[in-house]
Amino acid sequence: SFSKTFGLYDDSVGNLIVVASNNKTLINIRSQLDMHVQVEWLNPPTLGARTVTTILNNPALLTNWKQNIRTMAERIMLNRQKLKEKLRMLGTFGTWDHITKQTGMYSFSGLNGSQVQFLLTQRHIYLGANGQINMSSLNSKNLDYVAECIHEAVTKDTYSNHSQ
Secondary structure: OHHHHOOOOOOOOOOOOOOOOOHHHHHHHHHHHHHHHHHHHHOOOOHHHHHHHHHHHOHHHHHHHHHHHHHHHHHHHHHHHHHHHHHHHHOOOOOOHHHHHOOOOEEEOOOOHHHHHHHHHHHOOOOOOOOEEEHHHOOOOOHHHHHHHHHHHHHHHHHHHHOO
16 A cells, blocks of 8 residues: 555555455455445545655655655664564563564564553553554664563463463
């Protein structure tokens, strides 16, 4: 979606690709999509599309946008490395290699439901119920806190499971 990479959250810009195993499924999906998007297509927002077109067709803006995307990606990769290293230094149970093997803004942490719930209710760290972390939300001011809280959640859960 161009909406996220261009920061156009109120003006959706993108495309949808559907791959179906057979024609009947494709026809059923298409009929549902047609009903759903008809409202959007009848009155599409133009600001997002105009913004994307302007940036992609202006060499200076395109270069600047690509550099911003590169900077953001590098910062997220660095966040991944720092979080993994901090968890390793704390001696957090398990392997955390998956944090640096994954790419993108989000990371599946491998935390279970009780660990996620502990982080949410006891430490006010908000992540998906499936343990998904938005890596772009980590920064130099909160990374140590997040790592220490993950360590606490894993340690607490590990010891409570072993004592049962």
